[in-house]
Amino acid sequence: MKDEIESQAAELSINDLKLKGFKVYKINGDVSKIPSYxxxxxxxxxxxxxxxxxxxxxxxxxxxxxxxFFGNPVIPYSWEIFSPDYHGYACVFTEDFLKAKDRSESLHESPLFKIGGSPIFSLSAKQKVFIDSLFVKMIEEQETDYVFKDDLIRNYINLILHESMKMQPSENFFKYKNASSRITSLFLELLERQFPVETKDQPLALKTPQDYAQSLSIHVNHLNRSVKEITGKSTTAHITERVIGEAKALLQHTDWSIADIGYSLGFEYPSYFNNYFKRLTGKIPKSLRV
Incomplete structure (x- = not known):
């Protein structure tokens, strides 16, 4: 059997997940009912x-x-299964759920979820038994009416995270060389999180270096110096390249109007988008339409 899958949440209610911010479930080899997330x-x-x-x-x-396996919401992934039978457990959750009472670093900075990290750990039989037991406890707790069950589930998830980090030698974790390297990495990850654009009704939240600096709680001059030092390109150049790349993808692979594409990328008027696109590519947006 060979099935390519993006999520294995069989019989999982998307509305329930959105409401509670998490869902734990058992994988039993049935891929006939797999909603997309x-x-x-x-x-x-x-x-x-x-x-x-x-x-x-x-x-x-x-x-x-x-x-x-640790799935980052920024990075697309899919799964090809070659075994006639496969089984396991999974937990899907939002960062807001896990960080409800915690002001520590964002999940996308974690060695387990960060871009460029390794998302997969091979488990021994002993490790499998222990991790399985944590998922079983989460599933059991999920069905109770205990008023603090969310806190318990958060504790189980954090225990899995810490046990996993203990499995990986510390020298394999990414270490920032200096403050500029750290700031640049955070900027590039934040930039990537804005894409792909999936709705034409809501423009990009972050459009300028000032927007990104404010989101990172640093001065824009500090951001610009750090990005230039580490990458050799300006903050504006990185943003521009990503916006143009997304514009080309939307022009070629969607039926959105050019005005809608421009709006989704932060351009209030179609003429602004047309001029911007032509100045940077030498072509008008319409020319990319088949």
């Missing part, structure tokens, strides 16, 4: 026993046995 909204932790290939960003990762 917006990768920009939900993190995922999955323990799975099978022979498979996980397509993650630009990598294909072969697995055979029990693995623990």
């Amino acid at each position: 917006n990768r920009r909204d939900y993190y995922k932790i999955c323990i799975n026993t099978s022979k498979s290939i996980i397509h993650y960003a630009d990598r294909g990762i072969e697995t055979d046995g029990t693995i623990l």
Whole structure:
């Protein structure tokens, strides 16, 4: 059997997930009922026993046995299953749910979820038993009426996160060389989180270096110096390249009007988008339409 999947949440209510911010469920090999999730909204932790290939960003990762997988909502992934039977557990949750009472660093800074990190851990039989038990506890707790069950589930998720970080030697974690490197990494991840554009009704929230600096709680001059030092390109150049790339994708792969595409990318008037696109590409947006 060979099935390519993006989420294995069988019989999972999307509305329930949006309301509560989390859902824990068992994977039983049935991929006939698999809803899709917006990768920009939900993190995922999955323990799975099978022979498979996980397509993650630009990598294909072969697995055979029990693995623990961490899905970042920024990075697209899919799963090809080659085993006739596979099983495990998964938990899908929002950052707001996990960080409800915690002001520590964002999840996308975690070694387990960050861009460029390794999202997969191979588990021993002993580790499998322990991680399985945590998922079973979450599933049991999820069905209770206990008023503090969300806190318990958050504790179980955090325990899985810490146990996983203990599995990976500390020297494999990414270490920032200096403050400029850290700021640049945060900026690039924040930039990537704005895409892909999935609705024509809501423009980009962050459009200028000032917007990104404010979101990162630093002065825009500090951001610009750091990005230029580390990448050799200006903050504006990075934003421009990403916006133009998204504009081309929307022009070629959607039926949105040019005015809608411009609006979704932060241009109030179609003429502003047309002029911007032509100045940077030498072509008018309409020329990319088949």
